[in-house]
Amino acid sequence: xxxxxxxSTAERELSDLYGRYxxxxxxVAAAVMLDRPFADxxxxxxxxxxxxxxAAASATxxxxxxxxxxxxxxxxxxxxxxxxxxxxxxxxxxxRTSHRRVRRDVWNVLPCEYxxxxxxxxxxxxx
Amino acid sequence: MADYSIWVVEYARVVEFARGxxxxxxxxxxxxxxxxxxxxxxxEGHIAVIDTGYNHVELGKTLAEGxxxxxxxxxxxxxKRIGVDPADVDMVVLTHNHFDHAGGVEFFPNADVxxxxxxxxxxxxxxxxxxxxxxxxxxxxxxxxxxLVNRLKHGKLKLLSGDTEILPGxxxxxxxxxxxxxxxxxxxxxxxxxxxxxxxxxxxxxxNFTGAYGDGRFTPIGLVFGSVERCVLTMEDMWQxxxxxxxxxxxxxxxxxxxTFPTRQFDDTLHVAELSLAAGEESRxxxxxxxx
Numbered sequence: 001x002x003x004x005x006x007x008s009t010a011e012r013e014l015s016d017l018y019g020r021y022x023x024x025x026x027x028v029a030a031a032v033m034l035d036r037p038f039a040d041x042x043x044x045x046x047x048x049x050x051x052x053x054x055a056a057a058s059a060t061x062x063x064x065x066x067x068x069x070x071x072x073x074x075x076x077x078x079x080x081x082x083x084x085x086x087x088x089x090x091x092x093x094x095x096r097t098s099h100r101r102v103r104r105d106v107w108n109v110l111p112c113e114y115x116x117x118x119x120x121x122x123x124x125x126x127x
Numbered sequence: 128m129a130d131y132s133i134w135v136v137e138y139a140r141v142v143e144f145a146r147g148x149x150x151x152x153x154x155x156x157x158x159x160x161x162x163x164x165x166x167x168x169x170x171e172g173h174i175a176v177i178d179t180g181y182n183h184v185e186l187g188k189t190l191a192e193g194x195x196x197x198x199x200x201x202x203x204x205x206x207k208r209i210g211v212d213p214a215d216v217d218m219v220v221l222t223h224n225h226f227d228h229a230g231g232v233e234f235f236p237n238a239d240v241x242x243x244x245x246x247x248x249x250x251x252x253x254x255x256x257x258x259x260x261x262x263x264x265x266x267x268x269x270x271x272x273x274x275l276v277n278r279l280k281h282g283k284l285k286l287l288s289g290d291t292e293i294l295p296g297x298x299x300x301x302x303x304x305x306x307x308x309x310x311x312x313x314x315x316x317x318x319x320x321x322x323x324x325x326x327x328x329x330x331x332x333x334x335n336f337t338g339a340y341g342d343g344r345f346t347p348i349g350l351v352f353g354s355v356e357r358c359v360l361t362m363e364d365m366w367q368x369x370x371x372x373x374x375x376x377x378x379x380x381x382x383x384x385x386x387t388f389p390t391r392q393f394d395d396t397l398h399v400a401e402l403s404l405a406a407g408e409e410s411r412x413x414x415x416x417x418x419x
Binding site: 020029112113 | 193247254268
């Protein structure tokens, strides 16, 4: 059974927003390491923030998680805008802290997306 | 060529690891014990670790509980068993950027960290893909990447572009598009006892080489983000490097290591195997094979 068939709309929306946020943070870290510009990431972060706000405004489930996604996206967008192409250690630490917070909140209601989760038979205690 | 001591230290294990993950296609064939290990290479004035384990907090704790990891110990505990202080480790070679290999970078604050550039750059590419394709990034976490950025800020991150000699006789060999996009393994050419391969997750167990049915037909690992073909051909490169002696290839999830090399099992049940001792070094394991 696919996730599309088994997850609620709210779960899918939350998973999608968190996944986009996570991908952006990975991309920012990669860009810094490779000394590449992250203008594209900055633009994507703004789009993500808009989508998070829309989802949070209409959410009937997972208020806390949608709020956390919105806060994290806002923080990422703000940091990238202020960084001017070069992130300081303090800014990176802000991103790390913010990411950890949203990850913890999301993992409270969604299974950890890491693979291969289920390397052995087990239940997700956090579901 | 040079003279290195080599140890494999176990820092945790999964008691019931599905064989289907460890060897391709072996579904419904049960589970085996899979140790979580990394290697320590000492010599030529350096102490290098190949992979780092993980830290059992936050990300590491969550993932470890999902995998069924038990008996975890931090680097200072397991390295003390071979007389090494993590602060004295000056090189960390990451075979790939998964939590059980790269999640312990913070344990080694003074080390230069070596990783293939491709293992990093692929995440920049993947961020442009739609969410439905993010399985490609789902085996790493921003925490792992941000630790590497931290090293970069301190001038201690070395991004490798392909095969690179990192110490005399010690080479990081690119294994791109195998287990991960930018995997690598490490070869060691020792004056005294010849060639070794620290495989990372380019193989999980000896059976990947000896064959799932013992017929000598390579059976690659069961979790591949790149190409299975590249996995098999990379295994062939390793196999030829060690002249077809499987015991010279060191998988970091193989419990048979403890029966293959002089090994000591400690009170917490974790093992240390001593693969090679440089001139003047004393054995850390008493030269005895474990009974486990």
